[in-house]
Amino acid sequence: MISLINVHKNYVDKVVLDKINFEIASHEFFVLVGPSGSGKTTLLKMINRLNEPSSGRIEIDGQDVKKIEDIKAFRRGIGYVLQSGALFPNLTVAQNIAVTLDDKKYKPDEQNQLIASMLKRVDLDPATFMQRYPNELSGGEAQRVGIVRALIFKPNIMLMDEPFSALDPLSRRQLQNLLLDLHREFKTTIVFVTHDMQEALKLGQRVAILHEGEIQQIASPREIMAKPANDFVRNFFAEENPAAQNVENVIAAGFAEESVGQRFNISASASLADLAAALQKAPDAIVQVDDWQISKDDVLNYLAANGGEAAHE
Known part of the structure; x- marks a missing residue:
């Protein structure tokens, strides 16, 4: 469990965080979101x-982290994933992953087998990727490597700082789904930072909304959508009300595929109501929106990930 107790942070005369008090349960997927x-x-x-x-303190499983003397060892025990993947450009993929492993625990062959197994788990072929360098990877591939590096030593906690914000919508959606699968498998406590409301609602078991250094609400995505704590939360998530969405939002959220053929066309500015009406007439149709195609399942998945059920209750 991670506990934050009366945490305050200021730089000279600027208050960055004020009166922060909450707990993150072990194995929880916890999202921090805000402007x-x-x-x-x-x-x-x-x-x-x-x-x-x-001022204030942070405890992990009852231990005040400020009293930990070996900071380097403490940090090595926590997985950390940044926006760019933060891979070392002069090291191969395998070498980048190996930096978080204790060489004394593994023989070279055992280490390579472990790395290969984890690469397969994130849908990267070891024979293709182990000897590649970061400049030979796409953004999505680099982030998969970054996730492997953070998870391979099976940390109890993984911190993720806007890891998917620079990715295209399709890669972002794929990695979000992969991360949810990995969380279910490894049961790692994940603390995930994003400024994207859709991402927060899709990933978080609980979501903490911050504004000007203060917690506005901590709750499940369903509760936030149904019962926002104040006007800031209500306005911050107003765009996530499916009734106010249009087709463009579905594409932006990654719930669409690149088009591979001509389909019936609809404008990206059309409302979801218009799209739903069209799909109702032809449920198996694929809707063409510029260079993208949207199916009935894409729309349903988008609504499910963004509070659609709550909106219709």
């Missing part, structure tokens, strides 16, 4: 002491 400058990343970095509170 730029709300204090999300500062809060995340405090968990592994890349940043220190001005």
